[in-house]
Amino acid sequence: MMAGSSNKTYRMGLRLRMLQEQGGLCCYCGVKMDMRVASNHPLAVTREHLKPRSQGGTDRVGNIRLACRKCNTARGAYNWLEWKTMRLGEWDEIAALERSA
Numbered sequence: 001m002m003a004g005s006s007n008k009t010y011r012m013g014l015r016l017r018m019l020q021e022q023g024g025l026c027c028y029c030g031v032k033m034d035m036r037v038a039s040n041h042p043l044a045v046t047r048e049h050l051k052p053r054s055q056g057g058t059d060r061v062g063n064i065r066l067a068c069r070k071c072n073t074a075r076g077a078y079n080w081l082e083w084k085t086m087r088l089g090e091w092d093e094i095a096a097l098e099r100s101a
């Protein structure tokens with residue numbers, strides 16, 4: 001399935017390109033990420049699968065978004081859509097409160 005695409009140079013190049021496509025920003029919180037920090041640093045770049053691999057999601061570019069380590073850790077066991085929806089839901093509630101105030 002993924003034959004020939006798992007060497008480190010390829011992955012690094014792909015990650016850099018994806019980072020540039022997202023403007024270097026986390027897909028959740030919009031923080032500027034940093035490829036040079038340690039992988040456990042809050043600004044480290046992590047990969048988010050839109051469709052989890054446990055549900056048949058792939059490592060193809062179309063199924064991956066980049067997020068900072070902080071969001072990746074905060075998301076925990078939720079999948080990308082659940083997490084994003086939960087966060088957007090919160091924001092919608094806040095906006096509704098502001099409108100009705």
Ligand SMILES: [Zn+2]
Nearest residue numbers: 026029068071
């Ligand atoms: Zn983030």
